[in-house]
Amino acid sequence: MNDDALGLLLKFLRFPSISAQSAHAGDLRHCAGWLGTLLQSCGLHAEVHPTAGHPIVVARTPPDPAKRTILFYGHYDVQPPDPLELWETPPFEPAVRDGRIYARGASDNKGQILAHILGVRDTLAETGTTPVNVIFLIEGEEEVGSENLAPFLLAHRDELACDVICISDNGMVADFHPTLSYAMRGIAALEGVVRGPAVDLHSGVYGGAVMNPATAAARLVASLHDADGRVLIPGFYDDVQPLADWERAAAAANPITDADLLAQTGAPALFGEAGYSAVERIGARPTAEVNGLGGGYQGEGSKTVLPAQAFFKLTFRLVPAMDPAKILAAAEAHLRAHCPPGVTLELTPGHAGAPYFSDPTSPDGLAAQRALERVFGAPAALYREGGSIPILTAFREILGASALLPALASPDCAAHSPNENFPLGNFEAGIALNRALLEEFARVPPDFHGYRGDVPDFTRAARTA
Amino acid sequence: MNDDALGLLLKFLRFPSISAQSAHAGDLRHCAGWLGTLLQSCGLHAEVHPTAGHPIVVARTPPDPAKRTILFYGHYDVQPPDPLELWETPPFEPAVRDGRIYARGASDNKGQILAHILGVRDTLAETGTTPVNVIFLIEGEEEVGSENLAPFLLAHRDELACDVICISDNGMVADFHPTLSYAMRGIAALEGVVRGPAVDLHSGVYGGAVMNPATAAARLVASLHDADGRVLIPGFYDDVQPLADWERAAAAANPITDADLLAQTGAPALFGEAGYSAVERIGARPTAEVNGLGGGYQGEGSKTVLPAQAFFKLTFRLVPAMDPAKILAAAEAHLRAHCPPGVTLELTPGHAGAPYFSDPTSPDGLAAQRALERVFGAPAALYREGGSIPILTAFREILGASALLPALASPDCAAHSPNENFPLGNFEAGIALNRALLEEFARVPPDFHGYRGDVPDFTRAARTA
Numbered sequence: 001m002n003d004d005a006l007g008l009l010l011k012f013l014r015f016p017s018i019s020a021q022s023a024h025a026g027d028l029r030h031c032a033g034w035l036g037t038l039l040q041s042c043g044l045h046a047e048v049h050p051t052a053g054h055p056i057v058v059a060r061t062p063p064d065p066a067k068r069t070i071l072f073y074g075h076y077d078v079q080p081p082d083p084l085e086l087w088e089t090p091p092f093e094p095a096v097r098d099g100r101i102y103a104r105g106a107s108d109n110k111g112q113i114l115a116h117i118l119g120v121r122d123t124l125a126e127t128g129t130t131p132v133n134v135i136f137l138i139e140g141e142e143e144v145g146s147e148n149l150a151p152f153l154l155a156h157r158d159e160l161a162c163d164v165i166c167i168s169d170n171g172m173v174a175d176f177h178p179t180l181s182y183a184m185r186g187i188a189a190l191e192g193v194v195r196g197p198a199v200d201l202h203s204g205v206y207g208g209a210v211m212n213p214a215t216a217a218a219r220l221v222a223s224l225h226d227a228d229g230r231v232l233i234p235g236f237y238d239d240v241q242p243l244a245d246w247e248r249a250a251a252a253a254n255p256i257t258d259a260d261l262l263a264q265t266g267a268p269a270l271f272g273e274a275g276y277s278a279v280e281r282i283g284a285r286p287t288a289e290v291n292g293l294g295g296g297y298q299g300e301g302s303k304t305v306l307p308a309q310a311f312f313k314l315t316f317r318l319v320p321a322m323d324p325a326k327i328l329a330a331a332e333a334h335l336r337a338h339c340p341p342g343v344t345l346e347l348t349p350g351h352a353g354a355p356y357f358s359d360p361t362s363p364d365g366l367a368a369q370r371a372l373e374r375v376f377g378a379p380a381a382l383y384r385e386g387g388s389i390p391i392l393t394a395f396r397e398i399l400g401a402s403a404l405l406p407a408l409a410s411p412d413c414a415a416h417s418p419n420e421n422f423p424l425g426n427f428e429a430g431i432a433l434n435r436a437l438l439e440e441f442a443r444v445p446p447d448f449h450g451y452r453g454d455v456p457d458f459t460r461a462a463r464t465a
Numbered sequence: 466m467n468d469d470a471l472g473l474l475l476k477f478l479r480f481p482s483i484s485a486q487s488a489h490a491g492d493l494r495h496c497a498g499w500l501g502t503l504l505q506s507c508g509l510h511a512e513v514h515p516t517a518g519h520p521i522v523v524a525r526t527p528p529d530p531a532k533r534t535i536l537f538y539g540h541y542d543v544q545p546p547d548p549l550e551l552w553e554t555p556p557f558e559p560a561v562r563d564g565r566i567y568a569r570g571a572s573d574n575k576g577q578i579l580a581h582i583l584g585v586r587d588t589l590a591e592t593g594t595t596p597v598n599v600i601f602l603i604e605g606e607e608e609v610g611s612e613n614l615a616p617f618l619l620a621h622r623d624e625l626a627c628d629v630i631c632i633s634d635n636g637m638v639a640d641f642h643p644t645l646s647y648a649m650r651g652i653a654a655l656e657g658v659v660r661g662p663a664v665d666l667h668s669g670v671y672g673g674a675v676m677n678p679a680t681a682a683a684r685l686v687a688s689l690h691d692a693d694g695r696v697l698i699p700g701f702y703d704d705v706q707p708l709a710d711w712e713r714a715a716a717a718a719n720p721i722t723d724a725d726l727l728a729q730t731g732a733p734a735l736f737g738e739a740g741y742s743a744v745e746r747i748g749a750r751p752t753a754e755v756n757g758l759g760g761g762y763q764g765e766g767s768k769t770v771l772p773a774q775a776f777f778k779l780t781f782r783l784v785p786a787m788d789p790a791k792i793l794a795a796a797e798a799h800l801r802a803h804c805p806p807g808v809t810l811e812l813t814p815g816h817a818g819a820p821y822f823s824d825p826t827s828p829d830g831l832a833a834q835r836a837l838e839r840v841f842g843a844p845a846a847l848y849r850e851g852g853s854i855p856i857l858t859a860f861r862e863i864l865g866a867s868a869l870l871p872a873l874a875s876p877d878c879a880a881h882s883p884n885e886n887f888p889l890g891n892f893e894a895g896i897a898l899n900r901a902l903l904e905e906f907a908r909v910p911p912d913f914h915g916y917r918g919d920v921p922d923f924t925r926a927a928r929t930a
Contacts, residue, residue, distance in 0.1 A: 185669060189767045198731025203754045204650060204852030207782055208746035209726055211694075211736040214758040218686035218777075225680065227805070229673075261674055266663025271676035271807030281673035289668045291770050292762035293679040296755065297778060302654045302815050304780050305756050308731075312683075313762060315769050317672055340692070342736030350767045387669030 005118050006101075008038065009427065012076075012110045013094040013103040019054055019077035019144045028054040028140045031076050035138060042121035044136065051148040054140030058156070061124070061134045069133040070441050071162040071401065072434075073391075074113025074169060075142035078105035079416045086418035100421040107409035111422035112168040112430060113138060115408060119434020131442035135162060142169075146391050153398040163448070164364040165395050165403035166437060168430065171415070172407045173383055174255040176425065178376035180368055181405035182360040183283060183384040184392060186318035188328050189350030192220060192335060193311045196343045200296070200305040207306050211342030214295035217310035220345070223338040224288045224314075229273050231288045233334040239321045243284055246361065250382035251279045283384025287317045288331070315350075317386065324352035353390040358402040363444040368404045371436035375429055380406070406433060470583050471566075473503065474892065477541075477575045478559040478568040484519055484542035484609045493519040493605045496541050500603060507586035509601070514621075516613035519605030523621070526589070526599045534598040535906050536627040536866070537899075538856075539578025539634065540607035543570035544881045551883035565886040572874035576887035577633040577895060578603060580873060584899020596907035600627060607634075611856050618863040628913070629829045630860050630868035631902060633895065636880070637872045638848055639720040641890065643841035645833055646870035647825040648748060648849040649857060651783035653793050654815030657685060657800060658776045661808045665761070665770040672771050676807030679760035682775035685810070688803040689753045689779075694738050696753045698799040704787045708749055711826065715847040716744045725876075748849025752782045753796070780815075782851065789817035818855040823867040828909040833869045836901035840894055845871070871898060 015031035018024040032048050032055040039046035039059035046059035054077060063069070081091035081104045089095040094103035101111070116136075123130050137160065139149055153160060172179040196213040197206070226232055243251075258270055261278050272281040281287075295310025297303035316327050328349045339345040359365050360382050372380035385405075392403050408430040414420045480496035483489040497513050497520035504511035504524035511524035519542060528534070546556035546569045554560040559568035566576070581601075588595050602625065604614055618625060637644040661678040662671070691697055708716075723735055726743050737746040746752075760775025762768035781792050793814045804810040824830050825847050837845035850870075857868050873895040879885045 187669070187769070191767070196732050201730055202852060203752075203756055203780060204652070204782055205850070206726070206730055206747065207754045207851060208694075208750055208752040209735050209737050209743040210730050210732040211734075212754055214755045215686060215690065218683040218755065218758060219690075221680060221683035222687035225684075229676075261671070265666055265671055265675050267661050267675040267807060268809055269676075269807045270674050271805070272674050278674040282671065285673055287668075287673040289672045289677055289769075289771055290679045290683065290761065291668055291768060291772070292760070292764075293683060293775060294759045294763050295757070297757035298759050298763075299757075302656070302778060302780065303756060304652070304754075306754055307756070310758060313767060315668060315767065317669055340736070342732060342734045344733055385670070386672060387667060 005427070005431065006424070008118070009101065009111060009114055010094050012114055013101070013105055014092055016092045017077050017105070017140065018080050019141050020080055025054065028077060032057050032140055035076055039117060039136060042117060043124040044120070044134070049152065051152060053148045056140065056148070056152050057136070057138040058159070059136040061130050063133050066446070067131070067133045068441060068444060068446055069135060069162040070438070071135040071137055071160060071165045071399070072113070072116045073165055073167045073395070073403070074116070074136070074138045075109045075140065076113070076138055077140040077143050078108070078110070079143050081418070083418060088419055096424070099425060100423045102419055102421045104420055106420050106422035107413035108415035108420065109142065109169045111427055112408040115427050115430025116168065116434045119431045120438070122431060123435050123438055131438050134438070135160060149391055150394040150398060153394060157398060160399055162399060162401050164441065165399070165401050166368070167403050167405050168408045170385070170405050170407040171409040171411050171413055173381045173411065175410055176376065177255055178372035178378055178380040179383050179407040180360050180365070180372060180380045181383045181385050181407060182358050182365065183320070184356040184389050185283070185286070185386055186322065186324055186353050186355035187388040188316045188318060188324035188352040190314045190316070190328055190331055191311065191348045191350060192217070192314070193309060193346045194220070194343050195309045195346070197306065197308050200308050203304045203306040210306065211340055212306050213343050214307050214310040216340045216343045217293065217295055217312050219340055220335050220338055221290050221293060221312050223334070229271060231286065233288065233330050235330045236286065236327065239323065239326070240286060241320050243280065247284065248280070251277055251284065254279045254381050254383065282386035284319055286319050286322060289315055289317065291315055317388070318355045320355045320357045322355060324354060328352065353388050354393050356389065356392045358404055360404070363448045364402070364441065365404060367440035367444050368406055368437065371433060371440040372406055374436045375433045406437070408433070470892070470896065471889070473583070474566065474576060474579055475559050477579055478566070478570055479557055481557045482542050482570070482605065483545050484606050485545055490519070493542060497522050497605055500541055504582060504601060507582060508589040509585070509599070514617065516617060518613045521605065521613070521617050522601070522603040523624070524601040526585070526595050528598050531911070532596070532598045533906060533909065533911055534600060534627040535903070536600040536602055536625060536630045536864070537578070537581045538630055538632045538860070538868070539581070539601070539603045540574045540605065541578070541603055542605040542608050543573070543575070544608050546883070548883060553884055561889070564890065565888045567884055567886045569885055571885050571887035572878035573880035573885065574607070574634045576892055577873040580892050580895025581633065581899045584896045585903070587896065588900050588903055596903050599903070600625060614856055615859045615863065618859060622863060625864055627864060627866050629906065630864070630866050631833070632868050632870050633873045635850065635870050635872040636874040636876050636878055638846045638876065640875055641841065642720055643837035643843055643845040644848050644872040645825055645830070645837060645845045646848045646850050646872060647823050647830065648785070649821040649854050650748070650751070650851055651787065651789055651818050651820035652853040653781045653783060653789035653817040655779045655781070655793055655796055656776065656813045656815060657682070657779070658774060658811045659685070659808050660774045660811070662771065662773050665773050668769045668771040675771065676805055677771050678808050679772050679775040681805045681808045682758065682760055682777050684805055685800050685803055686755050686758060686777050688799070694736060696751065698753065698795050700795045701751065701792065704791070705751060706785050708745065712749065716742055716749065719744045719846050719848065747851035749784055751784050751787060754780055754782065756780055782853070783820045785820045785822045787820060789819060793817065818853050819858050821854065821857045823869055825869070828913045829867070829906065830869060832905035832909050833871055833902065836898060836905040837871055839901045840898045871902070873898070
C-alpha cells in the first residue's frame with residue numbers, strides 16, 4: 001500500500017456521511033461527489049445519480065462484450081457515531097494506532113469498498129485494462145434500509161447487468177483469516193397480541209376466574225420450542241436442506257470457537273439444537289426467536305393487576321429452502337392451535353425475506369476461493385452468516401446475479417460501535433484481493449453467468465428474457 | 466334517614482382528603498378534626514391522634530367492663546379523583562341523582578363509616594347508652610397502605626382492646642343484597658429476572674447458539690399452570706383446606722353470576738380451575754398470577770434483538786391455611802427446577818400477607834348474620850373475597866380480634882373510579898344495621914371474645930398475656 005492509498009482512505013473517512021441524520025444530507029452529497037471524482041480519476045466512467053434519498057454512485061470500465069462482468073457493491077454512508085464519549089479519537093478524524101485506522105466507517109464500509117476501488121485502479125494503471133468488465137455500485141442508504149436501491153436496480157437493470165456480484169461488507173471469522181461468506185439466513189416477522197379483560201383487572205378480585213393474557217402469551221411463546229431448543233411448529237423443518245458433507249466440514253474447520261462465542265455474547269453458556277455445532281446453529285439452522293415480550297406492570301416493585309393484554313414479537317430466521325410465507329402460515333396455525341381459552345389472539349405478519357445461498361463451489365465461488373487463498377496464503381473459511389441481507393435477494397431477483405462475500409473487516413472491527421477500526425494490513429490485502437479476484441473471475445468460462453441453487457424460476461426467466 | 470344525616474354526609478364528602486397527594490395534607494387534617502368534633506357531638510369521647518402521616522381518629526363510648534366491646538374501623542381518606550373529565554359532577558361537590566349520592570369517597574369509605582357513626586348516635590340519643598362498648602378507629606392512610614396503622618395499634622393496644630371488629634369497606638354481591646364477607650385471600654409476591662447475554666444481541670448473528678432470556682421467562686411462567694389452569698408448583702395445594710358443605714352452599718347461593726363476571730371483566734370467556742364455580746375460584750381457591758412480564762423490544766414494529774434479560778412479576782393469592790413463606794419457597798424451588806440452561810435466574814420475594822378467615826358461624830358471625838337479615842329482610846350472602854386486606858392480619862395479630870365485614874356499598878359503586886356513588890337507601894340501611902349489630906353483638910355471651918379457626922397460637926398467647 002502506498003501513502004496515496006492511505007491518504008485517500010483518510011479523506012474518505014473524514015466525511016460525516018451519516019445517512020440516518022438529515023442534517024448530514026450535504027455531507028452525503030459531498031462524499032458521493034468525491035467518490036465519483038475518485039472513480040473517474042482511476043480510469044472508470046463514473047456517474048453520481050440522485051435518488052429520492054442519498055445519491056448512488058455508479059462507475060464502470062469500458063464494457064467489452066467478450067469479457068465477463070463483475071459488479072462490486074458497497075456503501076459510503078455510515079452509522080451515527082454515538083455515544084461520542086466512548087471514542088478514543090473523534091469518529092470523523094481518522095487516527096492510526098497500532099496498525100489500525102480508527103474512524104466511523106473505517107471497516108463498514110469505506111475501508112472495504114475503497115480497497116476494491118484501489119485494486120481496480122492498480123490493475124488499470126499497470127495493464128491499461130481489466131481482465132473482466134467492472135461495475136461499482138456504491139449507495140448512501142445501506143445503514144437506513146436501502147430504500148431507493150431496488151427501484152434504482154429496476155430502472156438501471158440493463159446497465160447493471162453482470163455475471164456475478166462481489167461484496168466486502170462483512171467480517172472475517174478470525175483475525176486475517178480468509179473468509180468467504182456464502183449464505184445468509186432469511187427472516188419472517190410475526191407479532192401476536194393476546195387480549196382478555198377489557199381493562200387491567202385487580203388480580204385479587206378477579207384472579208382465578210379469567211385467563212391471564214400474560215400467562216397466555218407466555219404459554220404461546222413457550223409452545224414454540226422443546227426443552228432442547230428445537231422448534232415445535234409442525235412443518236417448520238420440512239424444507240430445510242440437509243447440510244452437505246462439505247458444508248459440515250467447512251463449519252467444523254471454522255476457527256470460531258465456542259469460547260469466542262461465549263466471549264462475544266457474554267452468555268453464561270451456549271445453548272442450541274442438538275446435533276449441530278454453534279457455528280452451524282447460527283448459520284445453517286433456522287430459529288424461532290422472541291425479540292420482545294410484554295404485558296402488565298413494567299415498573300419497579302409490584303402492582304397486582306391481571307393485565308388486559310400482552311404481546312410477543314417473533315422473528316424466524318430461515319435457511320434454504322424455507323419459504324417465509326409458508327413458515328408464517330405454519331406459525332400462525334401453531335399459535336392459534338395453542339392459544340388458551342378465555343383470550344383472543346391477533347397475529348400480524350411483519351417483514352419477510354428469503355434465505356440466501358450462493359454456492360461457493362460454483363465456478364465463481366471457486367474463483368473467489370482461489371483469489372482469497374492467493375492473497376492470504378491459506379484456504380478460505382466458507383461461512384454461513386446468521387443475519388439477513390435483504391438487498392442480496394433484490395440483486396438476485398432484479399439483476400439475476402448471485403453475490404459472493406469475501407470479508408475484509410477484522411472480527412473485532414467494532415462496526416456500528418465506538419472506536420470502529422480497520423487494520424491497515426487488511427486494507428492492503430483488500431487491494432491485492434481485488435486484483436486477484438479480477439484475474440480469477442476472468443478464468444471462469446464466459447458462458448457461466450449466474451448461480452445455481454435456490455433461485456426461483458421466474459428470476460431466471462426474467463434475466464434471460 | 467333524616468335531613469341532618471344527609472347534610473353530614475355532604476359535609477364529609479366535601480373534604481378533598483386525598484391521602485396520596487401531599488398538597489392535601491391540610492384537607493386531611495381538617496377532615497379528621499371535623500370527624501372528631503362530630504363523634505364528640507354524638508356523645509362519644511373522641512381524640513384526633515397525629516401520626517407520622519395523616520391523623521388517626523379514635524372515639525369511644527364510656528367503657529363498661531360488663532359489656533362486650535366492638536371496634537368499628539373505617540377511613541376518611543380517599544383515592545385521587547382522576548380522570549376528572551369523566552365525572553358528571555365534580556368529585557368534591559357531592560350531588561344527588563336518582564337516589565344516589567355521587568362524590569369521591571361516597572362509598573369508599575365516607576358513606577359507609579358515617580352510617581355506623583350515625584347508627585351509634587341514634588342509639589345513644591334514644592337510649593342514653595349502647596348495649597356494647599363501641600370504639601371507632603378511623604384512619605387517613607388506607608388508600609396509601611396504612612403505614613402508620615400497625616404502629617398505632619401496637620402503641621394503643623390496651624385502649625383498643627375489643628372482642629370483635631366490624632368493617633364496612635366493601636361491596637354487596639348484588640344490589641341491596643345483604644352480604645357478609647368473611648374471608649380474604651392472602652398474597653405472596655415473587656419477582657424473577659432471567660439473564661443471558663451481557664447485552665442485547667443481534668438475533669440473526671447469534672440466534673440459535675444462546676438461550677433467549679425472554680423465551681426462558683415465558684417457559685418459566687408457562688410452567689406454573691397446566692392447560693386447565695391448575696397450579697403445577699409441587700405442594701402448592703397441600704395446605705388448602707377443603708371447602709365445608711356450608712361454604713359450597715353459600716357460594717352456590719351467591720347471586721353473582723358468570724354473566725355478571727363477564728360483564729364486569731369484559732373478558733371473552735371465563736376460565737379457571739375445574740371443579741369450582743367462578744365465585745369459588747375467586748374467593749376460595751389459590752392462584753398464581755403473572756402481573757407483569759417483559760423482555761426485549763417494547764416499541765412499535767420490529768427490532769431483531771435477542772434480549773439480554775427478561776423479567777416476570779408474580780403474585781400468589783392464598784387461602785387458609787396456606788403459609789406465604791412456604792408457598793414462596795415452593796415456587797422458588799419449582800422455578801429453579803424449570804429454568805432452562807444457558808441463563809441465570811434471580812428471584813426476589815416481595816410483600817406477603819396471610820390469608821384471612823373469620824368464621825361467619827361463630828357466635829359473632831351469627832350475630833352479624835342476624836343483624837343483616839333483620840335490616841335487609843333476607844339471609845345474608847356469605848362471601849369470600851378474592852382480594853387481600855393486610856390490615857385484617859394486623860388487627861388480629863396486635864389486637865387479637867377478628868373482623869367481620871358486612872358490606873354497605875353497592876356492586877356498581879365505582880370505588881376508585883369516576884362517578885363513585887353510594888345509594889341513599891344503603892346509607893339509611895347502614896344506620897339501621899349499626900343499631901341491629903350493637904344489639905345482636907350484645908346477645909353473644911360476654912366470655913366469647915375472639916375467633917376460632919386459622920389463628921396462630923402466639924397471637925392467642927399475646928392477647929391473653
